[in-house]
């Protein structure tokens with residue numbers, strides 16, 4: 469009898485069995501995974517984006533182990549907490565105040581609570597088809613759900629004070645604030661990464677954040693996935709968003725569980741004034757803070773441009789390999805995080821993404837790639853994450869795997 473529900477602790481980890489065997493990871497290092505089948509795989513799931521440095525980055529692990537040995541849970545303030553905060557805010561511009569937490573979901577939860585107290589309003593808005601964690605208030609309207617569809621004529625979905633907004637739709641922004649002048653905050657996942665890396669249209673995020681501010685609403689950047697993925701900082705800042713609050717996680721800890729709420733001082737002062745509850749036995753624990761300090765030190769030394777370039781080259785090469793087999797393929801996103809679509813044109817909004825998404829195709833591609841020792845997320849809205857550990861050998865293994873998989877898909881299509 470399996471005592472672990474479904475054999476996994478988080479729904480996103482589900483993988484198809486091959487030859488009746490579940491895939492169980494034995495070890496991960498750099499860009500590679502070793503499975504219970506005795507094979508070595510080049511990995512593109514990479515902890516769902518929880519590292520830019522690759523699995524088990526030695527320069528992060530060493531200080532984390534040291535912090536564990538010095539005591540993982542000292543109850544009271546410790547130096548690493550302050551050091552991690554200073555290090556993090558050196559990358560986040562006006563968002564200079566930090567509270568550490570353990571997961572992105574907690575950070576989003578605290579961001580919503582903060583915005584409600586700061587504005588005295590209760591309604592919060594997030595993008596249809598985005599993902600902002602799994603806590604009650606945000607766990608609806610995700611990619612693939614019926615609410616995410618949001619046809620223009622339909623009533624705006626709302627649940628427990630959370631409203632949905634159509635991503636990349638300028639008119640829907642104007643309509644939203646006309647319909648609801650009392651919004652506390654807008655949560656912006658700057659790239660709709662969780663719906664397959666749909667990129668923001670030029671000026672869209674600025675239009676939304678300007679409109680929010682005009683109406684007295686706060687802007688929360690949810691950077692749990694995109695933070696530190698395109699540069700050593702927030703993607704929203706690259707795109708001109710003036711955020712009041714931001715959430716980060718994943719890449720800041722290189723696989724060690726840690727997240728943070730960042731904010732402008734005048735808003736974060738509410739915590740100093742004890743007007744907002746914050747807690748957490750493990751919030752800001754020493755190993756997590758050691759991971760942040762060591763990770764950011766490493767990220768400062770890495771140049772993102774070559775990674776983005778080689779990731780983009782890989783995307784074009786994979787598309788060409790599919791075209792050589794007569795198969796349509798396109799890609800949305802960036803060199804370090806992207807999605808592949810079984811169509812000639814990548815989606816520009818969620819309606820297009822939902823129309824192209826093909827769960828069967830994604831699963832078949834995943835299985836064909838696994839046969840080639842390439843590990844991918846098996847879902848239609850899944851992403852390919854590349855890191856600084858994806859060296860030439862890993863990139864070649866990826867391309868070779870995709871070429872063979874294209875051949876197999878073409879052969880089974882005929």
Ligand SMILES: Cc1ncc(COP(=O)(O)O)c(C=O)c1O
Pocket residue numbers: 516570571572573574576599600601602657662690691692693694717718727
């Ligand atoms: C944009 C975004 N926000 C929040 C979360 C939730 O983070 P966590 O899984 O650490 O709770 C995720 C996780 O994938 C995410 O991608």
